Amino acid sequence: MREDTIPKLSKDLCNRMLTDLESARRPVLEAIKCSLDNSRYNPKVGYLTPGDKRVRSELNVASVQKMSRAIFILEILLRNIETGAVNTKREIYYISKGEVKHNPELGPLDFTDQSESDSIIDFICEMMECYREDLNCYANDRGGQTYSNQLVVTEALPDGTKAVVDLSSLGTSPFQPKNRPQSLTLKAKKKIDFCLVVESEGTANTFVTNGFCKRNNAILMGAQGVPSNAVRGWCRLIQDQLKIPIYFFGDLDAYTLQNIFRTLKAGSAASLIRNSDFSAPDVRFLGVLPEDIKKYDLADYPVKENDIQEARALKKASDVLKNDPFFKDKKNKGLARILEWLLKNKRRCEQQSYFTVDPRDPLMPEKIIIEKIKKGDFI
Amino acid sequence: MAKQKITSSSTAEYFSKNLQQVGFSSPTKAVLTTLKEAIDNSLDACEDEGIVPELYIEIEKVGAGTIKNTDLIRIKVEDNGPGLNIEDVPKVFGEYLASSKFGRGRCSRGQQGIGISAATTWAQLTSAKGARIITKTKSMRQAVSCLVEVDVKNNKGNLKDKKTISWDRPHGVSVEFVLDGRIQLQGEGGLITYLNGTALVNPHLNLRYKLLDQAVVKVDRVSDKCPDIPAAVEPHPHTMKLGEFIAHSHLFGRTTVSNFLKKGFSRITENTFQEFVKHGLNKKILNQLVDKTTDSQFKDVFSAIHKTELMAPSTRSVMIIGEETFSKSIRRLGEVDFFAVVTRKPTICDFKPVAIEIAVARLKSVQKVEGDDSPPVQVLRFANRVPLQFDKSACAMVKAIETVNWRSYGITQPKNSLPVGPYVFAISLVSPFIKFKNASKETVDASDELVEEIRRSLIQAGQRLSRHIKKEHREADLEEKLRHIEQFCPILVDCLCRITKAPEKRKKAATEGLVKLLGRDVNTAKKELDEALKHHKEAHAKGKIQIVEKKKAETEESEEDLKPPHPEFSEQSNEVIVKAKAEKAATKAKKKAPTKSKEKAKEKEA
Numbered sequence A: 001m002r003e004d005t006i007p008k009l010s011k012d013l014c015n016r017m018l019t020d021l022e023s024a025r026r027p028v029l030e031a032i033k034c035s036l037d038n039s040r041y042n043p044k045v046g047y048l049t050p051g052d053k054r055v056r057s058e059l060n061v062a063s064v065q066k067m068s069r070a071i072f073i074l075e076i077l078l079r080n081i082e083t084g085a086v087n088t089k090r091e092i093y094y095i096s097k098g099e100v101k102h103n104p105e106l107g108p109l110d111f112t113d114q115s116e117s118d119s120i121i122d123f124i125c126e127m128m129e130c131y132r133e134d135l136n137c138y139a140n141d142r143g144g145q146t147y148s149n150q151l152v153v154t155e156a157l158p159d160g161t162k163a164v165v166d167l168s169s170l171g172t173s174p175f176q177p178k179n180r181p182q183s184l185t186l187k188a189k190k191k192i193d194f195c196l197v198v199e200s201e202g203t204a205n206t207f208v209t210n211g212f213c214k215r216n217n218a219i220l221m222g223a224q225g226v227p228s229n230a231v232r233g234w235c236r237l238i239q240d241q242l243k244i245p246i247y248f249f250g251d252l253d254a255y256t257l258q259n260i261f262r263t264l265k266a267g268s269a270a271s272l273i274r275n276s277d278f279s280a281p282d283v284r285f286l287g288v289l290p291e292d293i294k295k296y297d298l299a300d301y302p303v304k305e306n307d308i309q310e311a312r313a314l315k316k317a318s319d320v321l322k323n324d325p326f327f328k329d330k331k332n333k334g335l336a337r338i339l340e341w342l343l344k345n346k347r348r349c350e351q352q353s354y355f356t357v358d359p360r361d362p363l364m365p366e367k368i369i370i371e372k373i374k375k376g377d378f379i
Numbered sequence B: 001m002a003k004q005k006i007t008s009s010s011t012a013e014y015f016s017k018n019l020q021q022v023g024f025s026s027p028t029k030a031v032l033t034t035l036k037e038a039i040d041n042s043l044d045a046c047e048d049e050g051i052v053p054e055l056y057i058e059i060e061k062v063g064a065g066t067i068k069n070t071d072l073i074r075i076k077v078e079d080n081g082p083g084l085n086i087e088d089v090p091k092v093f094g095e096y097l098a099s100s101k102f103g104r105g106r107c108s109r110g111q112q113g114i115g116i117s118a119a120t121t122w123a124q125l126t127s128a129k130g131a132r133i134i135t136k137t138k139s140m141r142q143a144v145s146c147l148v149e150v151d152v153k154n155n156k157g158n159l160k161d162k163k164t165i166s167w168d169r170p171h172g173v174s175v176e177f178v179l180d181g182r183i184q185l186q187g188e189g190g191l192i193t194y195l196n197g198t199a200l201v202n203p204h205l206n207l208r209y210k211l212l213d214q215a216v217v218k219v220d221r222v223s224d225k226c227p228d229i230p231a232a233v234e235p236h237p238h239t240m241k242l243g244e245f246i247a248h249s250h251l252f253g254r255t256t257v258s259n260f261l262k263k264g265f266s267r268i269t270e271n272t273f274q275e276f277v278k279h280g281l282n283k284k285i286l287n288q289l290v291d292k293t294t295d296s297q298f299k300d301v302f303s304a305i306h307k308t309e310l311m312a313p314s315t316r317s318v319m320i321i322g323e324e325t326f327s328k329s330i331r332r333l334g335e336v337d338f339f340a341v342v343t344r345k346p347t348i349c350d351f352k353p354v355a356i357e358i359a360v361a362r363l364k365s366v367q368k369v370e371g372d373d374s375p376p377v378q379v380l381r382f383a384n385r386v387p388l389q390f391d392k393s394a395c396a397m398v399k400a401i402e403t404v405n406w407r408s409y410g411i412t413q414p415k416n417s418l419p420v421g422p423y424v425f426a427i428s429l430v431s432p433f434i435k436f437k438n439a440s441k442e443t444v445d446a447s448d449e450l451v452e453e454i455r456r457s458l459i460q461a462g463q464r465l466s467r468h469i470k471k472e473h474r475e476a477d478l479e480e481k482l483r484h485i486e487q488f489c490p491i492l493v494d495c496l497c498r499i500t501k502a503p504e505k506r507k508k509a510a511t512e513g514l515v516k517l518l519g520r521d522v523n524t525a526k527k528e529l530d531e532a533l534k535h536h537k538e539a540h541a542k543g544k545i546q547i548v549e550k551k552k553a554e555t556e557e558s559e560e561d562l563k564p565p566h567p568e569f570s571e572q573s574n575e576v577i578v579k580a581k582a583e584k585a586a587t588k589a590k591k592k593a594p595t596k597s598k599e600k601a602k603e604k605e606a
Helices: A005-022 A064-083 A089-102 A104-109 A114-128 A201-209 A229-242 A254-266 A269-274 A290-295 A308-323 A330-345 A351-356 A364-375 B011-017 B027-048 B089-094 B115-127 B191-201 B242-252 B257-264 B270-278 B283-287 B295-307 B323-333 B396-403 B448-500 B504-541 B574-587 B596-605
Strands: A028-032 A039-041 A048-050 A054-058 A145-148 A151-156 A162-166 A184-188 A194-198 A218-222 A246-249 A284-287 B054-064 B071-079 B131-136 B143-151 B156-165 B172-181 B206-211 B217-219 B336-343 B347-349 B352-363 B378-383 B386-388 B423-430
Touching: A005 A028, A005 A064, A005 A114, A005 B448, A005 B504, A028 A114, A048 A269, A064 A089, A064 A104, A064 A114, A064 B448, A089 A104, A089 A114, A104 B448, A145 A201, A184 A229, A194 A201, A194 A229, A201 A218, A201 A364, A218 A229, A229 A246, A229 A254, A246 A254, A246 A364, A254 A308, A254 A330, A284 A330, A284 A364, A290 A330, A308 A330, A351 A364, B011 B115, B011 B143, B027 B054, B027 B071, B027 B115, B027 B172, B027 B191, B027 B386, B089 B115, B089 B131, B089 B143, B089 B156, B115 B131, B115 B143, B115 B172, B191 B206, B191 B323, B191 B378, B191 B386, B191 B423, B242 B257, B242 B295, B257 B283, B257 B295, B270 B283, B270 B295, B283 B295, B323 B336, B323 B352, B323 B423, B336 B448, B347 B448, B352 B448, B378 B396, B396 B423, B396 B448, B423 B448, B448 B504
Parallel strands: A194 A218, A194 A246, A246 A284, B054 B206, B378 B423
Antiparallel strands: A028 A054, A039 A048, A145 A218, A151 A162, A151 A184, B054 B071, B071 B172, B131 B143, B131 B172, B143 B156, B206 B217, B336 B352, B347 B352, B352 B423, B378 B386
């Protein structure tokens, strides 16, 4: 979205509301409904897209508070866009507290905790159909630390200049992608064969230290759990600009599959409006696959009934198989089968279990990964 | 088998070693149980003679107890009952299982004749002194004072220090125990909770009590009528076992089996004999004498009775307090905001007649803590008008409360638990045969039928309460909406105008439009409130719900309270002002700090 679009859209919206009020009509704020029941999956597109459902907020006594808060926060965000200032959601929360403090008449708008102001910011994004980064509201850049001896990144800076980062010059330090990957351009110094996204940041670091990037013409990335906007956008960029295969290597459990891998590959229901830029549909699930347990005699263990998080993930898995359009689609049958296997066997196997194959060979996991890639042993 | 000498013990010996079974399991419970037993005896004696009871209670610490961490406590209970003949005193206070009520099938508080003798035993065991009694009947010129001690070996009461004294009462009994114990005043097992509960279910009781160094508290009666204790009815044959049945037959002298059946049981008539014969009973047995009947013939009769469908037992033997009297009594609990009382028609549960009465009240003093984090409601349980204060979780009454969905009546309730909030749930269960879980009579057995009957009563009470609660919610809703108009309208319009850089003219027009819009919402809310008020009025008129009257100052409306919600809007929309006036009038029950609009209105007036 162009920088001047948001102020124009905002002014138009406020004008419409004022006109409605002048003629005693109820102004209506409309936004795309960002939820699973409004998610569609088109295998040709490869990510979750919004359906027809929209959330309508009509001004009445009950909604006047929410609307007033939305317009109040919008005014703060517009000011930021005008001056070029950026903020996190938490900072916006404190800025709004400061506004109330200095202008007691705004007292009724005061937020009691950050979750209230966060939901208002999300509502504005859904209404404007934009990313929060378009509103100069950035999330913390978490995850996505990238290592490569072939990749060169060029960043277009707000002042018009460019910064060029050759990842091979960083040694064992990673490159940290930004939440707004649109300003980055990628170039390969030498042909890059593949990109490997490792769920655990620590394991990715081990691979690099053991010389993964020296031996392979590859990009290695640590996802650090559920991929942030930065990781998702960065993977999309690698997919689009370098056109190389991307593999995901993580735990074999329901949480990894439905929360981490699905978000990376097809986006999430909560971010329907930005999945097009924040998902990498070409990414493949390299493992750990259920058959790897037998094949490599990996150490796995049963899902503990009293582990609330694991039990919840398994329960969610059965819902996901019935309701999630991504797993319901034929194209992702293989992934759905893994979920079914997990539900049936109630076992899990961690990515680090590859180290059990030959405990004295630190390169064994890397060897297995390369072997799997060569053999096409992925989904 | 080892050769050991077999000895027999007296009942008193057994109980003296197992006092925990009858409510003396801790020093705190010992004080409460002693007081409870003395009061039960006094109230039963008064009601038996049709005397409206007046009790005076004194509890004080008189020194250190002999048991670790206890005090020496003096408990004195005086009544205006008929008094006891001196020859009955050792039986009542010093002999176990000596009772005038055992197995009579009446709804009296005491039944077996264990409690007060156990209290004497506890006093004797801990302070080496029994119970000090003063008694005077109408026919006695002077009162008799004596000390009763339990002869544990022989289960007999011994009189000591007997003397005549002058006592300024026409009749009555004063009983005084000095024993080791600990005093707990408040809380579920507290003495004050017990005394308040006793006053609640005994509206005809005049109670004065002095606890420790506190001033004397007086609780006046709200009914001058002594309750009619219904006469006992004969047992229902389906509630008996064979051995019991045969033993019962010997109580009626030399009579025929048919006569014994008619006299000894309820629900057996000439017609039912024909039914017995149809179910295989030899007709001759009915006409033969009881003492000539063999055990196998009794068995035939017994099985024929059980094969025959008989009418359910009569509910005549059950007494109730009544909604009107209960309503008066509940106000003695404290400052009550509103309440609902339900008296169910006596019914049969587990083949026993039962009457359930419920009072649910909201207390003003604890209103502020209403919400998810507030403590559970206070549950007052009564069995035959005696408060039950311990082991509530397993009790039929608590189980019944937990099974009702109180959320649908507007009361907060965590899942599968007691509801929370500033409410008191008083449940009175009256029956000549209450099935307690233990000898200390602290918990009523939760049979499915009984829980269901209590549950139905609670649902009735909940429905009545919900009319008032819904009205309150509507009022709060309307107030909230008015507050929203007042607070957010100017902010929203200001923000919109700043972003669009709109001129003052547009701002004014938008404000007018917004006030009109929100005024319509207020009208809708008012209609909902009117509907709720209508239902509430109907319920109030039928006496299904009662609101404790507020002081005049609280209910009167001042002109200032009827000011429009926001002065800015007063110039622009008369419609809203009129509605707001009407609404404020309806919602003014809750007094709130003056809002900004009121202050502005004042300034404007000035």
